[in-house]
Amino acid sequence: MKRKLEGWVVLLILILSFSTAFSFDFSKVENQVKEYQLDNGLKIIVMPRHDAPVASFITMVNVGACDDPKGQAGIAHLFEHMAFKGTKTIGTTDYGKEKKWLDEEDRIYGQIRQEKARLDLADTARLTLLNNELQKVMDSAGQYVKVNEFGQIIEREGGVGLNAGTGYDNTTYYINYPANRAELWMAMESERFIDPVLRELYKEKQVIAEERRMSRESSPMGKLQDELLASAYTAHPYHRSLIGPMSDIQNFNRPDAIAFFKKYYVPKNMVVAIVGDVDPEQMYILAKKYFGRIPAAPKPEPPMTIEAPQTAERRVTVRDKAQPIYFCTFHIPDGRSADMPALEALSDYLGQGRTSLLNKSLVKEKKIAVRAMAFAGFPGNKYPTLFGIMAIPSKDHTNEENEAEVAKLVEKVKTDLISAEDMEKIKARAKATLINGLSSNQGLAMILAYYETVLGDWHRPFHELDRVDALTPDDIKRVANEYLVWDHRTTGLLESETD
Template identity: 45%
Template sequence: MNYSILDSWKSKTNKSQFRYSQLFHKFPFSPVLHRLLITALAVMIFCLGVTPQAAIALEPTQSLIQPYLDQVVKQLTEFRLDNGLKFIVLERHQVPVVSFLTYADVGGIDESDGKTGVAHFLEHLAFKGTKRIGTIDYKAEKPLLESLEQLDTQIRTAKSQGKNDDLAKLETEFKSLESQALKLVKQNEIGQIVEQAGGVGLNANTSTEATRYFYSFPANKLELWMSLESERFLDPVFREFYKEKDVILEERRMRVENSPVGLMVEKFIDTAFKVHPYRRPVIGYDEDIRNLSPKDVKQFFDSYYVPNNLVIAIVGDVKPNEVKKLAQVYFGRYPAKLKAQAKITPEPKQTEPREFTLKLPTQPWYFQGYHRPGITHPDNAVYDIIGSLLSDGRTSRLYKSLVEKQSLALAAHGVSGFPGDKYPNLILFYALTSPGHTVDDLAIALGKEIEKLKTEPVSTTELQRVKTQARAGLLRSLDSNMGMAQQLLEYEVKTGSWRNLFKQLENIAAVTPADIQRVAQVTFTRENCTVGKLLSKEG
């Protein structure tokens, strides 16, 4: 077998443009109760053919979960190539569609000081192509890209030394070369190939802990995906680097500098965390983004995009034996290499309350968060239940109290597992004040609701309602192949096995009112609390 299928497909495609959106998650993925139950039960439904009417009646206990887990085991195949790259394949033959997700176990927390934003930058550049894809003539393009990088270094030096005459000349030369290089680019050729083959959902996202690349194809395009995906991570070319830097800087301006809530979130995590890299924004700091070079991105890629740091999920109408055969041909080309080990400094225990205030032209917001353990902690399910009880939907305690009864807030939300959940993180609550009320009003009301969890056992009825709501949510948002691929990989990478998705479901079913009260008493203390107040500033 050879690798000519991609060349064959490229010759058949036309020049139509395909627009894909780069998805940046300021609020990364978290295995909160609602998503967990939906996804796990969706696996049961899609794999077993259980009707939605039957699914809503299912009580997630050990006796009921085990048969479904056993069935998933039968339909799921795992294998690892000699170079260390792992595949998880889940067969679903109901429709001739396959979803693919490449999960790189690297995100914002793996970046070095002064190089923040490089993981997200790399995600953008991963769509720019290879030596064969995305270029009219790579032999002509390569020296231009090398010259641009050299000129960029010279421009930085001229700026630092105040050599304005040299700077103007260098910048003129840079713009000329960049224009020449751009003429050799085939814009969005990866997207064109995917679109012309019937693919949908080409996208990616970067979080604190992971970078995910995903799209879906008709079942008969399995080998095309193998060829395309393996090549873009085997032989990438980070073209249009400086153009993309401007895009990312504008993205930061829109999402952070020009967004009061964006500034608030960035300040909050910087206050809540003192040493752990969770404190840094995934998109990076403005100065760091400006100073990133192609060399920085390449070094990051070489360090973390290695076979034993990648896991791929393939869910849909596929045959595992065929997947394994093609994976060995295409992804077996990757040379084995150990990933770099990022130095993650543990966050010390918070011993005193922290508080800050921002004044910006916005309606006032109130943020309040508490440190909690990571996803592998025995009480992880209890924290998810607490987050759901307080802030999951219109029947949650915060919404009913702060929004409906007291009219103190226009909105009240929360998230358990912020800004990531692989390491000890935060359970966070935030609310938007109603006209005529203050953030201090919200602080008092929120404090009362939290105190109730510490002093009053949650009723069995309320606890059951939370679980029932999650199961009912399944009827409205049955996850796709891609949703299942997402959660299988989240648990595979973060906990060591995708089977822990089902174990977590069991743990949720086992949570008692006493567990909630015990964890609330330990967590919701004054010394463990971080508060952020976003106040209105005229003009």
Template identity: 40%
Template structure:
């Protein structure tokens, strides 16, 4: 009990530092909501004449229906293709060709879906016709016009990314080019044209082959998640399975786009050399009249409680790899904050428990990490990932991990461990504030996932209230065999040798 008491004292002492940080951010963030539902978050920063502008759509792969898997990721690609005025030399002449391409592609898809009964001659004819139409449409395409416009005006870091939880478009640019940004992005939000759709599908399929089908590490990751989630779409790959991609159409993509990629599902963060009132006026001018789309409905399905350990093996030409995952709640559930502490206790830095045991002392692994995945809007997994050090095996590393997890259940964290965690959080908070882009990312991320950017303020304060008893309780509750998912890579030549499961 003495240890627990001393930890509480340290936590209370450290809370004041977190409060100082929280008050600073609270005063800096300006919020504004447009009538169409778009949320605008602004942080003036006059250290340099630049701005980071992030637009986060609260729609990701977890929101796809079964016949839409892969759409959010494909749309990320497609929204770089332009609008009715950008990316084309003559949209009026281009559009009839795009419509012919879509009609032909749908006929080809319908014929291919007949599988063994498909007419090979019809498939060949439609394939040839689709190729002809796509080549004819190419003459109207102005490639990378968005990127070129930004680059010519001093923009950098123009990019996008898709996750389970959302899709984000980012750019850094000179502060005096904000009106250009508003013009481009409002045009994209209203008038996106999904040109070169079936050409880009081939690019995505190649990405899938390269990153997943041909890579044992990628294959392990997506198979591990698919095995862990029987019902919830968290288990489906963001890029989609190959047959999912094969059956996407521009019509489906446009329907998904027009429903969800709209102001009411968008969060905008602008951080840098700005005047908030002038920024509000600019955003109202360009985005204020865009009609809202449909709110993204919550995923209704709930993952059934797992009733026994699941083991996933991938045999491939790669070094052994180990993943161990446990189902857990997501933010802002109180236990999620405890998992943040456990994460840092186990793998944050060279003094963390798993790093010291597996990498330094026993030399069983070359690396070890932990994290929560695959998304944050719905209950997820706490995952431990380790790479065995030859000649040690996956089974040896797995057993050592379980020994450390058992320690969590019985040995309270020490004052020193707790103080290291709080110090790390303080460092991370400072790092998040260091760059315009880093702060913009966190503002949009937590506004979308936690429902408020103030999660950034509340997080450290809530972590500071966690006790050693909380850590032991959570470890006992979640780190059980029946709640466990184990994934590993077996090198091809070693596949014949069985991997023994731990009895823990």
């Protein structure tokens, strides 16, 4: 009885998903979106929604960890932190006096960097003296800092969820605001990207170093991810750690961060997306007034390195006092590829949700894993990327057992056609996921900004369902055979360290 009931529940969910998909008018929503481009090259994408007097504001910059200069891995992430430190008028009690101490910080740090560059010949006593001197100067600069004033102003005026994130492909700044505070947001957001003051930079480097220790050096999964990417990519910058190695974090200085900002935070490399209770034409007028002040500059060139085809399996093993993890990846094309909808459908069928092949076989039936999943688009989508499969072995079971079963299931999707029923379920889930993402102001703003910045066209999500609807079981079988090739695989194993 319970099994029959579960079947009816699944069927009901699918019916509701289809019903929602058909009732959601994608072309109508797309036609309501307005796109503008300022004289300096910055794009503004606005979607009015008058359901409530609020709006979501996204600033997305076409720069991420892939763009970190050599020897400065992690600087994109550092600048994201710095963007909240304020300007010459926000975050300080007296910028003129503060500036003298900031310059002195840079002078002393330059000496520290020169001494460290001597490697084994570095004078440790002098380094200690210089670091003590730097701390005193930082304390002197700190007396003029109004900590988190930028965020406090936002929150005082009703802003909610002020935050940012750095990925391999892009950096995103976001906030939800009362719609009648749109001009305040425009003024403050543009100001921090016109002439930011990178105050407390050397202090923030210590925060990021600790973040690195927590998310990578003290995180078995973080270490496994870094090792796997470094093996899967031998040339392309996707091989880098998102936060950067400790040596780079400790080495770059404020002039490095300013140079990075001036190169990448230019109008032609930025997109602003606004969704909510706003008038598009008014947003354009305000954008010209505030974001139009940002000087025009050439759009920076993307990384030109092309990863050579992988011709043999690569394997890495990380040992730690942690639960084992099996993780393998295969090379696939970038997110703009015509094959990506089929690859995403394949990942759904293989390893997303309780009814997926991996979950049914590894978790439910054989009970050799507590969790199993598959995904497409790791670690990014702007460049040729990876299809990933992961399994966490259950107690008294091993990575080897899970690897063997994963291999069987991969071969199964290469030889067996997906049933028509399973194909319809995959399409229903894809539709429901897309509609869910478009239903909230912030979700839609994020999608518009992401598709324009990373994938080159904000119109794409409104036509995703056409591509999903066109998929056939043969498409899934074809991409499985074309991309899930064992010689193109990189396998990462997290093994429990024995005492």
